[in-house]
Amino acid sequence: MTLSFTKMQGLGNDFIVLDGINQPFTLTPEQIRQLGDRHFGIGFDQLLLVEKPTDPAHDFRYRIFNNDGGEVEQCGNGARCFVRYVTERGLTDKTEISVEVATGIIKPRLEANGLVTVDMGEPRFAPRQIPFVADEDQIEHSLQVGDETVSVSVVSMGNPHAVQVLADIDDGVVERQGPLIEYHPRFPARVNAGFMQVLSRNAVRLRVFERGVGETIACGTGACAAVVSGIRRGLLDETVTVTTRGGNVDITWRGPGQPVLMTGSAVTVFQGTVEI
Numbered sequence: 001m002t003l004s005f006t007k008m009q010g011l012g013n014d015f016i017v018l019d020g021i022n023q024p025f026t027l028t029p030e031q032i033r034q035l036g037d038r039h040f041g042i043g044f045d046q047l048l049l050v051e052k053p054t055d056p057a058h059d060f061r062y063r064i065f066n067n068d069g070g071e072v073e074q075c076g077n078g079a080r081c082f083v084r085y086v087t088e089r090g091l092t093d094k095t096e097i098s099v100e101v102a103t104g105i106i107k108p109r110l111e112a113n114g115l116v117t118v119d120m121g122e123p124r125f126a127p128r129q130i131p132f133v134a135d136e137d138q139i140e141h142s143l144q145v146g147d148e149t150v151s152v153s154v155v156s157m158g159n160p161h162a163v164q165v166l167a168d169i170d171d172g173v174v175e176r177q178g179p180l181i182e183y184h185p186r187f188p189a190r191v192n193a194g195f196m197q198v199l200s201r202n203a204v205r206l207r208v209f210e211r212g213v214g215e216t217i218a219c220g221t222g223a224c225a226a227v228v229s230g231i232r233r234g235l236l237d238e239t240v241t242v243t244t245r246g247g248n249v250d251i252t253w254r255g256p257g258q259p260v261l262m263t264g265s266a267v268t269v270f271q272g273t274v275e276i
């Protein structure tokens with residue numbers, strides 16, 4: 001099978017985007033792993049699939065696969081690339097679209113300045129919604145990680161995140177704790193592990209060890225979850241610039257019942273075809 005794809009990146013989190021509307025296909029998890037391999041395949045963090053919506057009230061359906069082959073509920077950097085892809089390829093003439101994801105609706109919008117803003121929907125905190133093994137929602141939960149006891153905030157942006165606030169995120173903590181948190185038994189669906197350093201009430205640094213991938217250069221939903229958890233902890237104001245290894249993304253959250261808004265870049269790198 002020959003597949004046409006577009007290679008894209010948001011803050012260095014990289015993707016291949018596939019048009020499942022005009023190019024119907026199926027891929028097994030093993031085939032996704034092969035395509036995602038950075039030596040024997042194309043290489044990507046996630047594969048993004050564009051499909052027709054199940055509800056005609058919306059413009060598209062958006063499916064996301066990590067490079068371990070697993071399908072997941074949400075991808076923030078990918079959402080910005082999604083709207084750039086469908087407009088550049090003429091799949092829509094709109095600049096703001098309504099997109100179905102596994103756990104809700106997101107609304108990406110192309111801005112006049114070339115950036116993309118996405119209404120990522122409301123964050124969720126109930127343990128069963130994450131999913132997370134705990135009695136109730138708490139702003140911080142104690143978690144045993146190897147021989148360390150850490151304090152995490154647990155947030156779902158559709159996909160699960162466990163976020164720590166640390167004075168230093170470059171001392172080896174990401175490499176040491178990331179894999180242990182991703183597979184922690186209290187997260188039945190695994191989890192993305194965020195490591196946040198607060199610089200001011202409007203600026204943080206963030207590194208994320210992503211479920212199904214490992215550490216990525218940037219994580220959009222991770223940035224959303226980190227800012228929400230920092231606001232809930234009383235450390236941040238409602239609009240925050242998140243500095244990742246791949247660049248900056250701006251996140252706004254006006255509190256419970258409100259959506260998280262994310263603004264950042266989305267870049268088309270190249271087009272290609274692949275035999276699989």
Ligand SMILES: N[C@H](CCC[C@H](N)C(=O)O)C(=O)O
Pocket residue numbers: 013045046064066072073074075076077078159160192210211212213216218219220221222
């Ligand atoms: N690894 C994530 C999916 C991709 C999230 C990230 N690339 C983003 O930009 O939000 C998960 O398993 O939930």
